[in-house]
Amino acid sequence: MGNLRVLLIDAGKAPSMPRGTNDGRGEQFHFTHKPTLFEGLHVLRELRFDLVLLALSLPDASASESVTKVRKESGDLPLIALVSEDDATKAAQALRLGIDDYFVKGCGSDSLVHTMLHALERKRLLADKGQALQCVTETKAHLTRHLSHEVRNALACIHQFGTLMIDGLAGSVSDEQREYLCIMLENASTIRSVLDAALEGTYVPESYP
Amino acid sequence: MKVDTKMENRLDTTKILVVDDNAAIRKGLSVRLRANGYEVIFAVDAISATAALVTEKPDLMILDLGLPCGDGFVVMERLNKHDRLATIPVIVLTGRELADNRDRAMQAGAAAFFQKPVDDAQLLQAINKALYFPNGRLRSDD
Numbered sequence: 001m002g003n004l005r006v007l008l009i010d011a012g013k014a015p016s017m018p019r020g021t022n023d024g025r026g027e028q029f030h031f032t033h034k035p036t037l038f039e040g041l042h043v044l045r046e047l048r049f050d051l052v053l054l055a056l057s058l059p060d061a062s063a064s065e066s067v068t069k070v071r072k073e074s075g076d077l078p079l080i081a082l083v084s085e086d087d088a089t090k091a092a093q094a095l096r097l098g099i100d101d102y103f104v105k106g107c108g109s110d111s112l113v114h115t116m117l118h119a120l121e122r123k124r125l126l127a128d129k130g131q132a133l134q135c136v137t138e139t140k141a142h143l144t145r146h147l148s149h150e151v152r153n154a155l156a157c158i159h160q161f162g163t164l165m166i167d168g169l170a171g172s173v174s175d176e177q178r179e180y181l182c183i184m185l186e187n188a189s190t191i192r193s194v195l196d197a198a199l200e201g202t203y204v205p206e207s208y209p
Numbered sequence: 210m211k212v213d214t215k216m217e218n219r220l221d222t223t224k225i226l227v228v229d230d231n232a233a234i235r236k237g238l239s240v241r242l243r244a245n246g247y248e249v250i251f252a253v254d255a256i257s258a259t260a261a262l263v264t265e266k267p268d269l270m271i272l273d274l275g276l277p278c279g280d281g282f283v284v285m286e287r288l289n290k291h292d293r294l295a296t297i298p299v300i301v302l303t304g305r306e307l308a309d310n311r312d313r314a315m316q317a318g319a320a321a322f323f324q325k326p327v328d329d330a331q332l333l334q335a336i337n338k339a340l341y342f343p344n345g346r347l348r349s350d351d
Contacts, residue, residue: 145305149275152303152304152324157234157237160234161233161237163329164241192326
């Protein structure tokens with residue numbers, strides 16, 4: 001993972017980790033510390049970070065305002081709220097507003113490192129999952145287009161030659177033959193309707209519960 | 210099914226270029242169009258379509274979109290670059306989905322757009338309209 005740039009927005013002192021903390025697994029955390037939401041948002045716009053630690057009791061904003069504004073400005077960055085032991089309600093509220101995790105102040109630097117690495121890993125997994133999902137969606141769309149083209153060409157042939165025969169352009173047709181051809185064409189038409197509905201996402205089978 | 214038109218005497222000389230890479234589609238269309246008095250010529254890809262437009266000077270083109278050597282939009286683009294050919298009405302008949310393709314085809318100058326399989330009467334009506342009332346444009350849902 002290498003060097004990780006962490007923005008800490010907290011009116012209190014920085015967590016008890018020396019600048020450039022190395023947790024023993026090769027990750028180094030470089031902290032930028034800002035005491036107010038205003039300053040935190042400013043530096044968030046100016047510099048690039050890998051993670052944001054946000055205290056929910058800032059002097060210039062409420063907890064919900066802080067989370068909402070930082071979440072908006074930080075995009076997909078992992079956002080971890082720093083709460084005091086009696087801030088469980090605030091933490092739950094912050095989770096609903098978009099933080100990825102929270103950390104109870106005073107739990108020790110090892111625990112904070114663990115929380116940060118966990119949030120980073122989860123974001124990375126979600127991003128990988130999102131990319132995989134997008135790949136599946138694109139492949140599915142491509143296959144659907146191809147399927148549509150193939151089926152429509154086949155249906156067009158059935159329709160064309162069926163109607164040519166009914167119209168007598170390939171010789172005379174008996175009443176019984178005409179009846180059978182009509183059945184064939186009606187079913188080709190049904191396939192087309194089902195295909196159209198399926199591609200539009202509006203298809204509901206007759207026996208669907 | 211015959212075209213009911215006052216211009217029927219002109220049908221004898223009306224040449225339609227059918228561009229489709231599917232041999233069965235070409236065959237079926239040719240039988241239907243010839244039965245209605247049209248002369249039918251063929252192209253199977255974008256290159257032969259462009260060549261046929263120049264050498265055969267058809268009165269109308271029925272154009273598939275999914276073609277080898279450049280799709281139907283490439284053919285329309287080439288058509289529109291030649292003043293002499295740009296007046297040839299184009300009816301798009303494709304197995305591709307409606308989304309994007311229909312609007313794109315109409316913007317490229319198609320006189321009508323149909324998704325396969327097409328109703329014969331609608332196609333013949335569109336041909337008639339494109340040949341004799343070229344300013345009006347048809348869509349498959351008109």
